[in-house]
Amino acid sequence: MSNAGIALGLMTLALLAAFGLSLRARGAQSLEQWSAASRGFGSVFIFMLLAGEIYTTFTFLGGSGWAYARGAPAYYIIGYAAVAYTASYWLLPAIWRRGAAWQVITQPEYFARAFNSPWFGRVVAVVGVCALIPYLVLQLKGLGILVTEASYGRIGPNVAIPIGTGATVVYVIIAGVRGSALTAALKDTLVLVSVVGLGIALPYTLYGGIGPMFDILITQRPDLFLFPATGLSGTWYTSTVLMTVFGFYMWPHTFGSVFTARSEASFRRNAILMPLYQIVLLFVFFIGFAAITAVPGLEGADVDLALLRVTRQTYGPWIMGLVGAAGVLTALVPGSLILMSAATILARLFTGTAAASAEREVRLARLMVPLVATVALYFVFRGGQTIVTLLLFAYAIVTQLFPAVIVSLRWPRRSHAGAACAGIAVGVGLVVYTTLAGITMSTAFPSMPSAFTDINIGVLALIANVATLGVITLTRAPSDG
Amino acid sequence: MRRHPIRLLALVPAVAILGAPWFANRIEPRILGLPFLLAWISGWVLGTSIVLWLIDWRERSSLPRE
Numbered sequence: 001m002s003n004a005g006i007a008l009g010l011m012t013l014a015l016l017a018a019f020g021l022s023l024r025a026r027g028a029q030s031l032e033q034w035s036a037a038s039r040g041f042g043s044v045f046i047f048m049l050l051a052g053e054i055y056t057t058f059t060f061l062g063g064s065g066w067a068y069a070r071g072a073p074a075y076y077i078i079g080y081a082a083v084a085y086t087a088s089y090w091l092l093p094a095i096w097r098r099g100a101a102w103q104v105i106t107q108p109e110y111f112a113r114a115f116n117s118p119w120f121g122r123v124v125a126v127v128g129v130c131a132l133i134p135y136l137v138l139q140l141k142g143l144g145i146l147v148t149e150a151s152y153g154r155i156g157p158n159v160a161i162p163i164g165t166g167a168t169v170v171y172v173i174i175a176g177v178r179g180s181a182l183t184a185a186l187k188d189t190l191v192l193v194s195v196v197g198l199g200i201a202l203p204y205t206l207y208g209g210i211g212p213m214f215d216i217l218i219t220q221r222p223d224l225f226l227f228p229a230t231g232l233s234g235t236w237y238t239s240t241v242l243m244t245v246f247g248f249y250m251w252p253h254t255f256g257s258v259f260t261a262r263s264e265a266s267f268r269r270n271a272i273l274m275p276l277y278q279i280v281l282l283f284v285f286f287i288g289f290a291a292i293t294a295v296p297g298l299e300g301a302d303v304d305l306a307l308l309r310v311t312r313q314t315y316g317p318w319i320m321g322l323v324g325a326a327g328v329l330t331a332l333v334p335g336s337l338i339l340m341s342a343a344t345i346l347a348r349l350f351t352g353t354a355a356a357s358a359e360r361e362v363r364l365a366r367l368m369v370p371l372v373a374t375v376a377l378y379f380v381f382r383g384g385q386t387i388v389t390l391l392l393f394a395y396a397i398v399t400q401l402f403p404a405v406i407v408s409l410r411w412p413r414r415s416h417a418g419a420a421c422a423g424i425a426v427g428v429g430l431v432v433y434t435t436l437a438g439i440t441m442s443t444a445f446p447s448m449p450s451a452f453t454d455i456n457i458g459v460l461a462l463i464a465n466v467a468t469l470g471v472i473t474l475t476r477a478p479s480d481g
Numbered sequence: 482m483r484r485h486p487i488r489l490l491a492l493v494p495a496v497a498i499l500g501a502p503w504f505a506n507r508i509e510p511r512i513l514g515l516p517f518l519l520a521w522i523s524g525w526v527l528g529t530s531i532v533l534w535l536i537d538w539r540e541r542s543s544l545p546r547e
Contacts, residue, residue, distance in 0.1 A: 072518055072519075075501070075518065075519060075522050078522055078523060078526055079498040079499075079501065079522050079525075079526070081526075082494065082495075082498060082525065082526040082529040083494075083495045083498055083499065083529075085529060085533070086491050086494065086495050086529055086532075086533065089491070089533055089536070089537075209514070210514050210515075211511075211513075211514025212514075214511065214514055214515065214516060218508055218516065222508060225508050225516040225518060225519065226506050226507070226508065226518060227502050227506050227518075233502070234501075234502020234503065234506060235502070237501070237502055238499050238500070238501075238502060241498065241499055242499065268533075268537050269537075271533050272530055272533045272534045272537060273530070275526050275527065275529040275530040275533075276527070276530050278526055279523060279526055279527060282519075282523050285519070
């Protein structure tokens, strides 16, 4: 059996296992069951759903790639989730209580109800889908990278990415959240074993230990383990952590999964446990660091290959296949959740909530799945960005929903759909415009110090968003509602 | 159950992680072989779990009063 055959064979096995698990979990389904299951999941299940968010292609390939190429700035990935879980301890029970009282199961429904405005719900739906697309793009990109690397370059990305996308589409259509959660358990086991295994084994094989690895790397590249003075500096790190914390639970699928909990106690338990889970990212960084001297010279979007290249080169096709199997699932599981979430939102957007029959909604949602996937596929091939850059862009968009959530929780009587919508429009507009026009803070404000220009653009957009929302809310004549 | 002052403790790890560039942008001293900055951030991620557990435990034990 050839090297590529072994590695690809193991990955195909993982894919088949995922399909098998989802078929077992299948049953009669309304849209509510297919997408959000019903409001009856215990903390173990919620834990798996939310934990599925941690180990995505983003952390697996993107995290190690960033550690490899940029060093310390990658630490933001380990930091932001811990802060976000702290916030979740209070934020999620509050959202859950309102969701349960209002009987809503999706993010747009929550906003429509909180702001008493169906059209605002639609605006939120559109923003959510727009943020989900780049998130999906990065999962598909990851799938393509995995297949290409595991086949030792024989299957190029132009073939691998459409095949991976097709597999994800089929998986989503036959499975629901239950399928995803069962597969998530398999995925997390595989990822845990491969990440911790590689994170310890690679430094030992290549450098004689984790401490010795850092000894060598610190002598060669001391700059790599500190925040640089400009660029991805301390200011960048802190503002990026802040932005991602605010955006963490604003994803339509994450926000939606809050409503599937049986009680609010499960969120508190999760908040306590999740940071422990997060610490595994440390091993992802070790892998990225180990690759620095072993597979030097990766640049641009290729840094995402660091983990797979160093594994393949050091341990050969069997280990590569195991890691690839874990990798396939890290793309498939979150990818399917994202795809399902986007499809459900779109189906609801077109049918409206009340009138449509459950059956018609599910059919429409299933139709949306390949449509959304095709749009994402288009952006994958426009490409050129690293996985982390893509996610940061998506975060900058989805974070703009945060101020409206806070208003809905803290000042429900002052909540005004027009004000919230204007804020979101300003924030999202700023992010999209600066990205498309290629404007960065340092080109926009060339004379300002780097402590200012390194601020993540998403944070500035958020400030503009809050200012707009605040001004409109305060200048409105106080309503009696 | 809610609004126990111990909840303010949750700010400590959050500030430590957000402020890492100011508190911990150093390589030495190395901790368990890790450069200090990495050890600082990872340590406070663990600290987050401990602090949240403490808050949960304390708030639960003051439950009957509500």
